[in-house]
Amino acid sequence: MDYDSNHTSNHAEPVSAPVEKGARAEKREAQTIRILDAARNCFVQSGFRGASMNEICREAAMSPGALYRYFPSKESIIEAIAEQDRRQDLMNLAQMGAGATPLDGFIAAVMQHFRDVHERDMASLFTEIRAESMRNDAVAACCAKTEAQFIELFTAFLTYAKANGDIDPVEDIDAIVPMMMALGEGMIMGDVIGRGVPIEKIETILRAMATSILRPVKKQPENAG
Amino acid sequence: MDYDSNHTSNHAEPVSAPVEKGARAEKREAQTIRILDAARNCFVQSGFRGASMNEICREAAMSPGALYRYFPSKESIIEAIAEQDRRQDLMNLAQMGAGATPLDGFIAAVMQHFRDVHERDMASLFTEIRAESMRNDAVAACCAKTEAQFIELFTAFLTYAKANGDIDPVEDIDAIVPMMMALGEGMIMGDVIGRGVPIEKIETILRAMATSILRPVKKQPENAG
């Protein structure tokens, strides 16, 4: 981390380059990230309620007085972590547009997301966020927002695929979307990858399930009996 | 849990009627149930960590001193609630054997389970238990035990259906079972019913998904092209 590579200008900053940040703001942002990283570690290990502010301070190598300059409360850290995590989820899944066929793109994005969550060991954080969302309005709103965006994304995706003839003219999109989301969330919570189920088998079964409710127009030749 | 529950009888107890209980033991059991019911309500509302012993005492209309005669710690109440909930889950799902066809029995049991969890508003408790199981060894062991029993049940069910010709001779039972469980757990966590998706549609999609990976031998006539 090179914290002083930017030249410091002692007069007005150029309006045409709004990306430039003062060294001060830069440091502040770095500290914020440091706190969030520490908090995430603690939350993974002990849960939102179980992790204490002292624990987070120790992990961030920072005093409470310093930490409270960046976040006004523990609650606000929880919200920030939830928001960050859900945004990451959405970004992973937004890749579903890229693929030879819509189904391929969807499966690839979902599988990549599973792998990502598993590798970064975020299954417990995800479950913690969902549990918290059941009784914490702010976290619930955060989840609802991300979910709405995903539903919009996925619905548009299906609508386009349908109009394009890539999937059957399925009518129950409003029911299919929550069911597919439930499958995905269940697989993350249960950490199916971590339980030793081979990734290829996961993908095969996932594809069979998705196919069964989207029913691609092109029938496989296996039914020619 | 090692409290002495043996009642002392000054003559031989009737072996043919072991159901008989002293009035004392009966009251004790009733109080235990009262505490567990109160605790469950509090945990649903505030989570395991968020609910305080005072809160539980108030809900159970009992003083701390009295409550601690029945449970040695808050931790033991959490474990008892988790155990109870998971056992209920298993009992619901054990009904899968009853049905015209294996697939019908399976779908019926799963749907009944969804309805049960939704009506009793237990989705958040379930999610809380799964989150807790990620960092609490006792709760994790409880979940693992119930899960192992379910896997055994479901695997035997599929093996029997396969041998009987009711489903295709599918080979990946070890991968299918966790995937189906993930779907079920995701649907409970997401409370698909509560989000307004009509139950008939849920059942249709669930059946399509299950069929796609079990592939009943009897083909529907819709493919007669």
Next chain:
DNA sequence: ATTTTGAGAGAGAACGTTCGCTCTTTTCAG
């Protein structure tokens, strides 16, 4: 010189748990 950052003691509240006590029920010798 002024503002920002940080340390860390500790305030004040809430937590899980315990203790001493009272009241009720059961036991059992006389």
Next chain:
DNA sequence: CTGAAAAGAGCGAACGTTCTCTCTCAAAAT
């Protein structure tokens, strides 16, 4: 059956700990 003793159930104040968050003051940056 009677009455004393033991055991169990229940209460609620209080304990020691831990929690989140604040305050003061010094160092650092600008």
